[in-house]
Amino acid sequence: MKALKRFGAALALCTAAAPVMADQFTAVSFGGAYGAAQQKHMLDPYMAKTGHKILFENYSGGIAEIKAQVESGNILWDVVDIEVIDLERACSEGLLEVFPHDTLPPGDDGVAASEDFSPQALSNECGVGNIVWTVLYSYNNETIKGGQPSTIGDFFNTSQFPGKRALRKRPQVNMEWALIADGVAKEKVYDVLATAEGQKRAFAKLDTIKDDLVWFDSWSQAPQLLNDGGAVMVQSANGRIFDAIQSDNKPFEMVWDAHIYDLDVWAIVKGTKNKALAEDFIRFATSSKPESGMQDVAYGPTRQSSYTYVDPAIIPKLPSAHLDEGLQASGEFWADYGESLGEKFNEWLLN
Amino acid sequence: MSQAELSNDAPRVRSTLTDEEMAQSRKMQRRRKLIAFAFVTPLLIFVMIAFIAPIGTMLYRSVYHPTVAQLIPDTLEALSSWDEKGDNRPDDAVLNRFAVELQQLALKRKSGKLGEEINRAMPGTSSVIKSTARKFKKLDTELLKTEGAARLFASKPHWKEVEIWRVMKSSGAVFTANSYLTALDLDRNSLGEIVARDTQVYIRLYLKSLKIALMITFLTAIIGFPLSYYLATASPKTANTLMVFVLLPFWTSLLVRTTSWIALLQTNGVVNTFLQSIHAISEPFEMLYTQSATVISMTHILLPFMILPLYSVMKGIDPSYFRAAMSLGAKPIPAFIRIYLPMTVPGLSAGALLVFIISIGYYITPALVGGTDGQMISNIIAFHMQSSNNWELAAALGSLLLALILALYWLYDRLVGVSNIKLG
Numbered sequence: 001m002k003a004l005k006r007f008g009a010a011l012a013l014c015t016a017a018a019p020v021m022a023d024q025f026t027a028v029s030f031g032g033a034y035g036a037a038q039q040k041h042m043l044d045p046y047m048a049k050t051g052h053k054i055l056f057e058n059y060s061g062g063i064a065e066i067k068a069q070v071e072s073g074n075i076l077w078d079v080v081d082i083e084v085i086d087l088e089r090a091c092s093e094g095l096l097e098v099f100p101h102d103t104l105p106p107g108d109d110g111v112a113a114s115e116d117f118s119p120q121a122l123s124n125e126c127g128v129g130n131i132v133w134t135v136l137y138s139y140n141n142e143t144i145k146g147g148q149p150s151t152i153g154d155f156f157n158t159s160q161f162p163g164k165r166a167l168r169k170r171p172q173v174n175m176e177w178a179l180i181a182d183g184v185a186k187e188k189v190y191d192v193l194a195t196a197e198g199q200k201r202a203f204a205k206l207d208t209i210k211d212d213l214v215w216f217d218s219w220s221q222a223p224q225l226l227n228d229g230g231a232v233m234v235q236s237a238n239g240r241i242f243d244a245i246q247s248d249n250k251p252f253e254m255v256w257d258a259h260i261y262d263l264d265v266w267a268i269v270k271g272t273k274n275k276a277l278a279e280d281f282i283r284f285a286t287s288s289k290p291e292s293g294m295q296d297v298a299y300g301p302t303r304q305s306s307y308t309y310v311d312p313a314i315i316p317k318l319p320s321a322h323l324d325e326g327l328q329a330s331g332e333f334w335a336d337y338g339e340s341l342g343e344k345f346n347e348w349l350l351n
Numbered sequence: 352m353s354q355a356e357l358s359n360d361a362p363r364v365r366s367t368l369t370d371e372e373m374a375q376s377r378k379m380q381r382r383r384k385l386i387a388f389a390f391v392t393p394l395l396i397f398v399m400i401a402f403i404a405p406i407g408t409m410l411y412r413s414v415y416h417p418t419v420a421q422l423i424p425d426t427l428e429a430l431s432s433w434d435e436k437g438d439n440r441p442d443d444a445v446l447n448r449f450a451v452e453l454q455q456l457a458l459k460r461k462s463g464k465l466g467e468e469i470n471r472a473m474p475g476t477s478s479v480i481k482s483t484a485r486k487f488k489k490l491d492t493e494l495l496k497t498e499g500a501a502r503l504f505a506s507k508p509h510w511k512e513v514e515i516w517r518v519m520k521s522s523g524a525v526f527t528a529n530s531y532l533t534a535l536d537l538d539r540n541s542l543g544e545i546v547a548r549d550t551q552v553y554i555r556l557y558l559k560s561l562k563i564a565l566m567i568t569f570l571t572a573i574i575g576f577p578l579s580y581y582l583a584t585a586s587p588k589t590a591n592t593l594m595v596f597v598l599l600p601f602w603t604s605l606l607v608r609t610t611s612w613i614a615l616l617q618t619n620g621v622v623n624t625f626l627q628s629i630h631a632i633s634e635p636f637e638m639l640y641t642q643s644a645t646v647i648s649m650t651h652i653l654l655p656f657m658i659l660p661l662y663s664v665m666k667g668i669d670p671s672y673f674r675a676a677m678s679l680g681a682k683p684i685p686a687f688i689r690i691y692l693p694m695t696v697p698g699l700s701a702g703a704l705l706v707f708i709i710s711i712g713y714y715i716t717p718a719l720v721g722g723t724d725g726q727m728i729s730n731i732i733a734f735h736m737q738s739s740n741n742w743e744l745a746a747a748l749g750s751l752l753l754a755l756i757l758a759l760y761w762l763y764d765r766l767v768g769v770s771n772i773k774l775g
Contacts, residue, residue, distance in 0.1 A: 064737045089740075092463020092481050164637075169723065170738075194475060214640055215723045230618045230639070332478050335466070339739040340474035340550075346731065347550045349723045350559075 024053040025274040027281070029081035030264075031058035032220065033243045033297045038081070041293025042285040049284070052277065060218065063090045070095045070270050078272045079281055081130060084120075084263045085172070085338075088331035091126035097268040097275060098125050099282065107305025108288040116288075120263055120328070121302035127265035128286045129302035131294045134261035134319035134326060135173045137165075138241045139233045140226045141251040152258035155233055156181040156205065158212050163232030166225045169215040171345040172334060173235065173260045176327065178205035180258045190333045199341065203348050215349075226252060238319055242298035254317075259326040261319045263302065406753070413530050413746035419522040422465045423452050427523040435517045436542055443500035446510070449519075450499025451492060457484035471741060472518045472529075479509045517541060530747035553731070553748065557755065560727040563646060564711040570650045571706050572699065575657035579698075582658070583665035594662075601655040609716050612648040613639060616720065640722025649716050653709060657702035664698025701772040704763065708756055728752055 027043065029035050035058060043054050057077070059065060063086045069075050082090065090096050101122050104113035114122070121129025137155055139148075146161045154161055155177065167174050179189050179198065182205045192198035206213075214231050216222060222236035223244040238259070244250040266285060268278045284290065291301040292309035300320030301307065307315070315321055368376070420427060429445040440446075456462040462484035463477075470477035483506040487495065495502060503510040521529075521539070532538060538548040582590050582597075600608060615621045616639040623635040638644055668691070676686040714729040721727070728748065735745035763769070 062737045064740060067740060089463060089467065092460065093467065094460040094464070098460075213723075216640070217718065228617055228619045229635070332481075335481075336470060336475045336477045339471060339741065342734065342739055343550045343552055346556075346734075347552045349726075350552065350555050 023274065023277055024055065025078040025272075025277050025281070026055045026057060026076060027079040027081075028057045028059050028077045030061065032240075034239055034294075034299065037294055037296040037299075038285075040296070042290045045290060046281055046284050050280075052281075054281070062086060063093075063095060066090060066095050066269055067093070073271065075269055075272050077269050078274045078278045080267055080269060081264055082127065082267050084124070084265060085329060085331045085334050087124055087127055087265050087267060089335050090267070091124055095270050096126040097270050097272070097278075099127055099268065099279065101125075101128070103279070103283060104128065105283055105287050107303055109305045109308070111305055113303075116303045116305050117286075118302050118304075121265075124265065127267035128282055129263045130266050130286060130291075131264045131299035132261055132302060132319045133264060133299045134238050134259045134322075135168075135235060136238055136241075136254055136256055136259035137233050137235050138222075138226060138252050138254050140229075141253060143229055143232050145232070148253070149233065149255055150257060151255070152177050152181045154255075156209055158209055161232070164212055164214050164230065165209060166214040166216055166222065166231035166234040168219070168222075168235055169217055169349075171341040172329070172338070174206065175199070175202045175341065175345075176260055176329075177258060178202040180327075181205060186258065186327045189327060190330045193333065194337065199344065203344070206348070223250070223252070226250075238317075239297040239299050242317060246298075256322040256325045259319065259322060260329050261323065261326045262329040264299075409746045410750050413743060413750050414526055414528060416522075416527050416530070416743055417525045418464065419468050419519075420525045422456060422461060422468075423449065423519070423523070425452050426519070430516065430520045430523070433516070433520070435513075435520050438513060440511065440513045441516050446503055447496055447499035450487065450495040450503055453480070453484050454487040454490065454492060454495055457488045467740070468522055469515070469518055472522060473515060476509065476515060476518070479507045479515075483507055483510070514541070530741075530743040531751070533744055534747040534751050553728070556726070556728045556731055557751070560711055560729075561755075563642065563649075563717075563725075563727060564707050566646055567649050567653060567710045568703050568707045570646070571654050571657040572703060574650070575654055575661055575702065576695075576699070579658050579661035579665055582662050583668075584670070597655055597658050600651070605652065605715065608652055609648060609719050612644070612651070612720055616644050616647070639720060640725070642721065642725040645717045645721040645725035645727075648720050649710055649713060652716060653706045656705045656709065660701040660705070661695065661698040664695055664701075668694050696767070697771050700763075700767050704760075704772065707759075711756065712752060 029038055035056070039056060043056055046052070047054055059080075061083055063082075066077070066080065066082075067090075069077060087096075101113070104117070106112050107116040117129060118132075137149075137152075143163070144161065145163065149155065149157075149161055155165060175193055176189050179192055179202050180186060182201060184192050184198075184201075193202065214225065216225060219237045219240050222234045223240050225231045226234045226236075226241075227244070227250060238254060241252050241254055245252050266282045268275060268282070272278060286303070288303060288305040289309060291303055292306040294301055295310045295314045295318065298314065298317050298319075300318040301310070310318070319326070426445070426449040429448045430441060433441045433445065453462065453465075456465055462481055466477035466480040466484075469480060483503065486506050487502070490502065500510075509515055521527075529539070532545065533548070534553050536548050536551045536554050537545050540546050578593075578597075582593055585593070613620075617623075618635045618637070618639065620639070622638065623632075626632045627635065672694070673686060673691055676690040677683065681690070711727075712729050713727060714733060717725050717727045718730055718733070721730075729752075732745050732748050732752075735741045735748065760769075
């Protein structure tokens with residue numbers, strides 16, 4: 001009996017001591033090379049520094065899972081890496097906690113966070129910008145015929161550059177590209193796309209290459225299609241192509257004309273029990289040094305002070321070096337028209 | 352013991368047993384029933400939790416839509432007396448009440464939810480609601496009570512339109528069949544009449560899924576029938592070896608099988624390389640990401656579901672029937688069609704039903720190899736669950752799919768008869 005009592009006391013001590021030793025929370029991101037870079041430069045250093053444990057999970061974007069967790073009150077995720085396109089919706093639907101931007105640490109060079117971050121990175125109250133990434137198109141030097149494509153018009157020019165083109169199966173980016181290739185000025189794209197005529201015009205432009213299009217569902221398929229000859233030009237997240245060139249020496253070229261860039265943001269799921277911890281992690285992850293680690297996958301840091309840590313050879317390959325040629329994806333536009341254009345897009349595909 | 356036997360025995364039992372013994376026996380029987388019920392209870396609970404409850408929730412969700420009613424109850428009450436069929440927007444008093452409610456939503460960070468709901472019926476309004484809500488956050492509530500309407504108009508001209516208020520009122524209905532209308536490519540116009548929608552998607556997708564599922568059922572039957580026949584008539588040793596080949600893919604992960612089809616079918620894949628090396632084709636075929644890729648890989652994946660019931664039924668058919676028909680003068684083909692084939696119908700219909708029902712709702716294979724034209728209705732349901740967050744529409748689409756399958760099952764029962772099914 002005595003032994004049992006002693007055992008019970010030891011057990012009670014253990015359970016009481018456990019939370020003091022280390023806290024644990026869950027972070028969720030997109031996996032792949034990007035997730036590996038985050039693990040290496042953000043999560044591992046944070047765990048080493050604080051002793052807390054982070055469970056790192058993958059998802060494929062969208063707000064469905066966050067919505068389900070918040071609505072059921074069963075919060076499994078604490079910190080999420082979310083695209084700005086979804087952030088807008090998630091935040092205004094009350095699925096995310098408000099993040100106190102004034103608690104962000106200054107850059108390593110001493111510049112205050114509010115000056116150091118690019119304005120877009122702090123434009124939403126629910127999150128802190130993590131990377132600038134972009135969607136561009138890339139071609140394979142070995143399979144391309146007819147010269148070297150350099151503009152978005154070339155993507156739609158099947159007579160000069162014959163062969164299949166691969167696009168991600170969704171209206172986003174494709175509609176913008178169709179209009180720009182059809183001669184709409186970049187800054188007018190979203191205004192035109194909000195009108196019925198503009199939408200017809202975009203579909204009409206896509207019609208001109210419909211027979212040459214191959215569709216895919218996830219970014220991982222893009223370099224694969226370019227590699228196995230399924231397409232001569234593919235739409236892709238820039239990091240995937242960069243990774244294929246850098247680590248596998250693939251003969252791919254990136255075309256920066258009319259790339260559609262966007263930010264990824266760290267945000268906190270509403271109602272999490274680890275709010276303070278999650279905020280602390282985000283403050284660490286978006287500080288100068290960890291941010292600069294995203295150069296591994298050619299995604300641009302969102303704060304100026306990080307660039308001192310970036311390899312000068314990589315800077316021209318980051319989206320942040322090509323912002324003038326690109327267009328920022330409009331989270332507001334896609335919150336308005338994402339669903340209706342999604343349906344029209346599906347209808348167009350069926351025709 | 353069957354009913355007839357019981358009633359035959361009953362008089363005899365009554366004459367020999369005392370009342371006490373009768374009570375005893377009834378008690379025993381009750382106990383036995385209770386034990387039997389206890390045995391199936393885990394199954395019942397499982398079916399309730401894993402099957403009936405989710406389906407019930409889904410059916411309910413497709414018509415129950417309380418979000419807007421919970422967000423702006425006051426506005427909806429004010430709107431109830433407004434005639435939405437007329438050409439005038441509601442009175443300013445109504446708009447004032449809405450302005451106050453919108454501010455409350457903005458402060459609670461719920462305006463995005465309202466935006467999303469209204470946007471669904473009227474694309475483009477999400478930003479109108481959200482930006483107005485942002486501006487209202489800083490305003491004085493007392494001011495909105497009297498000047499709300501003017502502030503709305505100052506914020507966005509869209510608030511002057513009648514349509515937005517019509518949508519607001521109609522979205523406020525707690526029980527609505529709107530999701531079903533959308534799922535059937537229908538819509539209500541401003542007068543409340545049911546008209547065809549501008550975008551026609553879902554009916555065509557249902558028909559396409561139906562077509563693909565029938566094609567797969569037909570192909571599995573064509574391929575599975577001779578194979579099962581051979582398996583059933585071959586020597587046990589050969590049959591067992593071949594059976595392993597049928598079952599081996601069955602035990603392999605679905606994802607592995609689908610991915611291997613990608614490796615086989617892609618532009619520089621095994622099939623194209625082989626055909627090119629024997630100079631059968633000069634340019635590689637476009638096979639992956641097409642409807643035929645979906646059909647080919649799903650036929651392969653679902654083949655065991657056809658072969659197994661067919662085989663077990665064929666195994667039980669006495670070969671002497673066929674021989675008897677031949678010895679009575681029937682030619683081999685008529686003998687096969689009139690004697691053998693009808694006897695395999697239970698297996699064939701079980702296999703066909705299994706393959707058809709599994710394939711019509713299939714998701715993962717079309718998503719991976721189907722490209723654009725190999726998409727089925729399940730993929731669009733996933734789209735509405737994951738990307739557009741229109742769970743009501745997803746539920747309605749799912750319920751219609753269930754209804755379609757039940758209708759086809761009923762038709763099948765009328766034509767073939769469910770009692771004819773034999774699974775093994």
